[in-house]
Amino acid sequence: MIGGTSEGARILVADDEAAIGRAVETNLSRHGFQVRAAQTGQSALEVIVSFRPDLILLDLGLPDMDGFEIIRRIRDASSTPIIVLSVRGQERDKVQALDLGADDYLTKPFGVDELLARVRVALRHTARPAAGTAAIFRTGNLIVDLEHRRVTLGGQEVSLTPTEYELLKALIAHPDKVLTDRMLLQRVWGPEYGDEAHYLHVYVARLRKKIELDPQNPRYLRTEPGVGYRLVSADQTAPT
Amino acid sequence: MSPTNRVTDRSIPARVAGYAAGLASVVLVSLVIGFVLGQTRIGNISMLYLIAVLVTAVLFGSGPAVVASVAAFLIFNWFFVEPLHTFTVSDPTEWIALLLFLATAVITGQLAASQIRRAEEAKQREREAVVLYDVARLVTEDDLRAALGSIADRLRNELQVSGVGIDLIEATGFGGTAISGDMRLAPGTTAVSIAPTHLLREGTAPTGAQPSGSGRWVSVVPPRSLGRARSASDRYFVVPVTSDERRVGTITLVRSPLGPQLGSPQSRLLSAVAAQLGQAVERERLRRDALEAEVLRRSDDLKTALLNAVSHDLRTPLASIVASAGSLRQDDVTWTQDDRREFVDTIEQEANRLNAIIENLLDLSRMESGILNPKKEWYDLAALVDDVLGRLRPLTKGHPVVVDIPADLPPVELDYVEIDQVLSNLIENATKYAPAGQEIRVMARRSGGELQVEVADRGPGIPQEALRRLFEPFYREDEARRKQKGSGLGLAVAKGLVEAHGGRIWAENRPGGGARFVFALPARDPLPEKPAA
Numbered sequence: 001m002i003g004g005t006s007e008g009a010r011i012l013v014a015d016d017e018a019a020i021g022r023a024v025e026t027n028l029s030r031h032g033f034q035v036r037a038a039q040t041g042q043s044a045l046e047v048i049v050s051f052r053p054d055l056i057l058l059d060l061g062l063p064d065m066d067g068f069e070i071i072r073r074i075r076d077a078s079s080t081p082i083i084v085l086s087v088r089g090q091e092r093d094k095v096q097a098l099d100l101g102a103d104d105y106l107t108k109p110f111g112v113d114e115l116l117a118r119v120r121v122a123l124r125h126t127a128r129p130a131a132g133t134a135a136i137f138r139t140g141n142l143i144v145d146l147e148h149r150r151v152t153l154g155g156q157e158v159s160l161t162p163t164e165y166e167l168l169k170a171l172i173a174h175p176d177k178v179l180t181d182r183m184l185l186q187r188v189w190g191p192e193y194g195d196e197a198h199y200l201h202v203y204v205a206r207l208r209k210k211i212e213l214d215p216q217n218p219r220y221l222r223t224e225p226g227v228g229y230r231l232v233s234a235d236q237t238a239p240t
Numbered sequence: 241m242s243p244t245n246r247v248t249d250r251s252i253p254a255r256v257a258g259y260a261a262g263l264a265s266v267v268l269v270s271l272v273i274g275f276v277l278g279q280t281r282i283g284n285i286s287m288l289y290l291i292a293v294l295v296t297a298v299l300f301g302s303g304p305a306v307v308a309s310v311a312a313f314l315i316f317n318w319f320f321v322e323p324l325h326t327f328t329v330s331d332p333t334e335w336i337a338l339l340l341f342l343a344t345a346v347i348t349g350q351l352a353a354s355q356i357r358r359a360e361e362a363k364q365r366e367r368e369a370v371v372l373y374d375v376a377r378l379v380t381e382d383d384l385r386a387a388l389g390s391i392a393d394r395l396r397n398e399l400q401v402s403g404v405g406i407d408l409i410e411a412t413g414f415g416g417t418a419i420s421g422d423m424r425l426a427p428g429t430t431a432v433s434i435a436p437t438h439l440l441r442e443g444t445a446p447t448g449a450q451p452s453g454s455g456r457w458v459s460v461v462p463p464r465s466l467g468r469a470r471s472a473s474d475r476y477f478v479v480p481v482t483s484d485e486r487r488v489g490t491i492t493l494v495r496s497p498l499g500p501q502l503g504s505p506q507s508r509l510l511s512a513v514a515a516q517l518g519q520a521v522e523r524e525r526l527r528r529d530a531l532e533a534e535v536l537r538r539s540d541d542l543k544t545a546l547l548n549a550v551s552h553d554l555r556t557p558l559a560s561i562v563a564s565a566g567s568l569r570q571d572d573v574t575w576t577q578d579d580r581r582e583f584v585d586t587i588e589q590e591a592n593r594l595n596a597i598i599e600n601l602l603d604l605s606r607m608e609s610g611i612l613n614p615k616k617e618w619y620d621l622a623a624l625v626d627d628v629l630g631r632l633r634p635l636t637k638g639h640p641v642v643v644d645i646p647a648d649l650p651p652v653e654l655d656y657v658e659i660d661q662v663l664s665n666l667i668e669n670a671t672k673y674a675p676a677g678q679e680i681r682v683m684a685r686r687s688g689g690e691l692q693v694e695v696a697d698r699g700p701g702i703p704q705e706a707l708r709r710l711f712e713p714f715y716r717e718d719e720a721r722r723k724q725k726g727s728g729l730g731l732a733v734a735k736g737l738v739e740a741h742g743g744r745i746w747a748e749n750r751p752g753g754g755a756r757f758v759f760a761l762p763a764r765d766p767l768p769e770k771p772a773a
Contacts, residue, residue, distance in 0.1 A: 088599055091657055092615075109595055111588075181617075202651045205620030215626040216633070216643075223627045226615075226657035 041065025305349030
């Protein structure tokens with residue numbers, strides 16, 4: 001791999017479209033990652049065994065195997081983070097992939113900045129899996145003191161209803177990770193929920209009104225259209 | 241004696257029972273007369289027999305009534321007319337009385353029986369009419385395949401047969417078999433169960449010996465069991481269903497061994513039902529032909545428009561991309577850092593534009609094939625508007641955007657991705673036509689049972705003749721406007737998505753200049769809130 005250092009994290013890129021695979025591979029190599037490519041599901045599974053990647057970029061439409069089946073097989077053996085690559089209009093597939101244990105998704109066509117940002121977040125999660133254990137969560141102006149159930153925005157105390165607080169807590173437990181509607185419903189309302197979205201979206205909108213200074217440019221709570229929500233931590237708040 | 245309808249309606253045991261009952265009633269009356277005559281002499285006591293004859297006629301029809309009349313004549317003559325125990329009569333007037341009695345008995349019996357028969361026929365026709373009405377109603381149902389089952393049930397109840405099967409060939413569009421009851425013959429008779437393909441062959445309607453529309457008995461019993469065949473044949477009744485002179489289906493009946501015979505009224509009813517089914521098939525065929533023609537026409541229009549779009553709209557960004565990439569490749573020119581940056585920006589921008597056009601094209605083709613299926617959930621509309629405006633910020637940076645949404649606007653049910661697309665297309669449209677610096681307003685309000693969302697600009701407005709066609713795919717007002725960036729797809733896609741939500745979309749000119757695009761989604765009141773567990 002040109003320019004790659006042997007210390008860089010190992011990434012497997014499984015995509016049957018050669019041009020995309022090459023572009024992703026080149027970019028990741030230049031940023032110091034060790035990259036392997038696979039064009040089929042079968043070879044991807046083999047590379048996972050031999051190369052032991054720290055992160056897998058997986059196209060859902062590989063020619064020889066169902067993408068969901070690949071995710072299932074990977075998850076049976078390991079918790080290596082998976083970022084799913086898919087196109088717009090496949091929101092239901094993305095949700096299913098995430099619910100099956102994929103960690104994130106990228107919608108084609110994607111930019112290199114976006115790719116690198118997602119890769120870094122996913123790798124950071126492996127290094128520090130349970131962020132929810134920290135007693136105080138800080139991102140930008142937003143401080144959540146989990147021990148005292150206090151939320152402040154720029155020093156001002158924000159008053160949240162119990163549901164809004166539970167929602168924020170569920171998001172904080174996985175910063176920068178996309179959480180599907182179903183995951184949020186089950187974590188906030190209980191395991192018996194999942195298919196009826198009830199007021200999840202409405203509660204998120206209320207929460208956002210309270211913790212975002214400019215709702216048209218949400219810094220912390222991003223909507224992932226048709227998929228779910230993502231709480232963005234400080235180092236990921238992209239300037240617009 | 242030729243069998244009447246009344247008689248053919250009955251099975252053989254029932255018929256025998258009728259004659260036996262007629263005779264029994266005569267014997268009973270004879271005993272009464274014998275008893276009475278033992279006490280006292282009464283003239284014209286023979287008239288008592290008329291009661292027996294009448295009752296027989298009413299209950300069992302004219303045949304048994306005639307037999308009863310003759311029996312009464314003979315018995316009375318034998319037992320009660322001098323000389324007793326002979327069929328000779330001594331007194332000639334007695335002869336005349338006896339003959340008159342016989343004539344009266346036969347005639348009243350016949351009259352009573354025919355009266356009853358007419359009443360029954362009227363009732364029968366009324367029932368037929370009701371059945372036909374039901375069938376006519378059922379065949380106009382949307383799902384004829386499901387209606388077949390109801391029709392089979394209805395026929396089975398009406399005709400009191402053990403099984404009714406209706407099958408239509410696949411080519412009718414609702415091919416299938418509906419079976420009511422048991423289509424097999426009695427156990428031991430034959431193992432042949434009804435095999436629709438067996439009885440049903442596509443082809444022209446039977447003619448000549450088997451005029452179309454009328455039923456016929458068929459024997460489906462193999463020759464080996466001919467001894468039993470006698471009881472088994474005559475039990476399948478097959479009526480062809482024809483449409484446009486082609487056989488498209490069959491109604492098959494299996495009579496139960498003890499059930500009533502099927503006569504001409506039943507045959508008439510079945511023919512009428514078959515005709516109704518045939519017409520329904522014909523109607524469906526015509527409807528599908530018309531629909532197919534319309535789909536073809538529309539997809540033809542779309543293809544033409546698509547070709548135009550490809551040549552005009554997809555090539556423009558492609559040309560920019562190819563030119564920029566080519567420039568970057570040139571070895572004999574030294575580009576400054578800024579030049580290179582500009583080329584790269586162009587490539588990225590134009591590629592994104594291509595992507596947007598392709599997404600709209602894909603949405604449009606999904607709409608055309610009717611596979612849009614909004615996944616509706618409750619959302620806060622203001623949040624959606626914020627998301628869209630946030631995402632489109634690079635596009636709207638030349639225009640001040642004003643959002644006017646009441647803080648107490650109730651949540652609304654919508655598919656987030658699809659309505660996001662609608663709103664994006666409308667806002668994008670406004671930024672294209674409104675001159676830079678002019679305000680774009682996004683408003684939302686509840687109005688009646690609807691949520692109305694409006695995107696208004698201060699652009700040049702819309703010419704009257706364009707208002708109607710604005711939402712057609714690839715429509716653009718005129719050549720001059722072709723210069724505007726865009727594919728002519730955005731509004732068509734917005735319309736398709738809104739309509740998939742059961743809503744409507746329209747455009748109008750604003751007083752004071754500019755255009756206003758409004759879409760309305762059906763809004764029901766939100767469910768009571770679910771507290772967190």
